[in-house]
Amino acid sequence: xxxxxxPDFVERQNTASMARQAVxxxxxxxxxDPTSAERRAAQIADxxxxxxxxxxxxxxxxxxxxxxxxxxxxAEREAAVQAERVQAENAERERALQAEQxxxxxxxxxxxxxxSKRR
Numbered sequence: 001x002x003x004x005x006x007p008d009f010v011e012r013q014n015t016a017s018m019a020r021q022a023v024x025x026x027x028x029x030x031x032x033d034p035t036s037a038e039r040r041a042a043q044i045a046d047x048x049x050x051x052x053x054x055x056x057x058x059x060x061x062x063x064x065x066x067x068x069x070x071x072x073x074x075a076e077r078e079a080a081v082q083a084e085r086v087q088a089e090n091a092e093r094e095r096a097l098q099a100e101q102x103x104x105x106x107x108x109x110x111x112x113x114x115x116s117k118r119r
Contacts, residue, residue, distance in 0.1 A: 007015070030036050
């Protein structure tokens with residue numbers, strides 16, 4: 001049985017050169033193949049479609065975000081109007097209560113005056 005033969009430097013260099021040459025030939029053959037050009041064109045078209053879809057999704061997302069912000073602003077405005085209306089109603093109710101209390105106070109005062117005049 002023979003032992004393992006260690007290739008010398010020149011043999012390793014030749015083997016590597018032949019491997020590089022084989023890869024280069026394979027690349028040239030695939031570059032010259034018309035189906036690879038079609039496949040590459042299809043890949044480019046798919047990439048363009050994906051980019052367009054990504055851009056459309058980004059635009060839709062931005063529009064949705066803008067619509068949500070507008071809805072939030074509208075809700076905030078409505079809440080402010082509602083709060084103002086409630087505040088105005090509370091103020092009106094307070095004025096009515098104070099007027100009622102003043103009227104009751106005036107009636108009591110007038111009754112006291114009337115009692116003191118009868119004596």
